[in-house]
Amino acid sequence: SQTIHQWPATLVQPVGSPLSLECTVEGTSNPNLYWYRQAAGRGLQLLFYSVGIGQISSEVPQNLSASRPQDRQFILSSKKLLLSDSGFYLCAWTRHPGGTDTQYFGPGTRLTVL
Amino acid sequence: AQSVTQLDSQVPVFEEAPVELRCNYSSSVSVYLFWYVQYPNQGLQLLLKYLSGSTLVESINGFEAEFNKSQTSFHLRKPSVHISDTAEYFCAVSDQTGANNLFFGTGTRLTVIP
Numbered sequence: 001s002q003t004i005h006q007w008p009a010t011l012v013q014p015v016g017s018p019l020s021l022e023c024t025v026e027g028t029s030n031p032n033l034y035w036y037r038q039a040a041g042r043g044l045q046l047l048f049y050s051v052g053i054g055q056i057s058s059e060v061p062q063n064l065s066a067s068r069p070q071d072r073q074f075i076l077s078s079k080k081l082l083l084s085d086s087g088f089y090l091c092a093w094t095r096h097p098g099g100t101d102t103q104y105f106g107p108g109t110r111l112t113v114l
Numbered sequence: 115a116q117s118v119t120q121l122d123s124q125v126p127v128f129e130e131a132p133v134e135l136r137c138n139y140s141s142s143v144s145v146y147l148f149w150y151v152q153y154p155n156q157g158l159q160l161l162l163k164y165l166s167g168s169t170l171v172e173s174i175n176g177f178e179a180e181f182n183k184s185q186t187s188f189h190l191r192k193p194s195v196h197i198s199d200t201a202e203y204f205c206a207v208s209d210q211t212g213a214n215n216l217f218f219g220t221g222t223r224l225t226v227i228p
Contacts (some may be wrong), residue, residue, distance in 0.1 A: 022224075034215075036218075042119075042220060043204065043218045043219055043220035043221050044158075044204065044216075044218040044221075046215060046216070046217075049215060059215075083134055090157055090158065092157075092158075099145075099146050099209060099215075100165050100207035100208070102148075102160045102163065103150075103158075103160070103216060104160075105150075105157030105158040105159070106157050107156060107157050108155075108156070109202050110155075
């Protein structure tokens with residue numbers, strides 16, 4: 001069966017510090033991968049998605065970046081965190097593109113920027 | 115572009131009472147529709163989805179939703195709620211193209227009162 005992992009589970013970082021959040025998927029190959037941010041009262045915002053290694057699409061301009069160094073690994077990064085980067089970050093995957101597939105979400109990382 | 119509106123940010127309801135969580139969408143093309151549920155401090159899980167065919171779809175835990183094209187709605191209902199249904203519920207649309215991107219509403223927090 002497939003599983004999706006995210007770490008760390010929680011993170012408290014000062015403003016201006018770097019960030020690296022990791023997401024890995026097991027039990028499948030060539031998944032589509034997604035990063036979302038959930039801010040209080042704002043639902044889920046799609047940040048990045050990837051259809052393959054090294055292929056990253058950005059949905060929202062910001063000081064975050066994403067990379068996919070391996071087929072089942074998706075990393076969210078920042079060089080300098082802002083207060084507004086606080087939120088709950090969720091990684092998700094699907095098998096196929098095209099809109100019909102269920103998205104499977106990881107447990108999330110709660111980031112607090114102070 | 116697609117958008118989703120969930121008018122009710124919070125819905126309190128007594129145990130065993132019926133509930134309806136409203137969802138309206140806007141899109142210039144055909145869409146697929148989803149309801150996801152998020153339990154506290156967890157990622158999202160698919161509750162049910164409409165892709166085609168019967169406009170009434172059901173989940174395994176008693177929820178149902180009906181696709182109404184003329185009203186561009188996909189309201190979620192349950193005839194009798196349980197304490198365990200307390201969670202946040204997100205409506206989402208996908209536009210049948212591209213990388214299976216979902217557009218989420220801002221969520222409705224359902225609180226079941228004993």
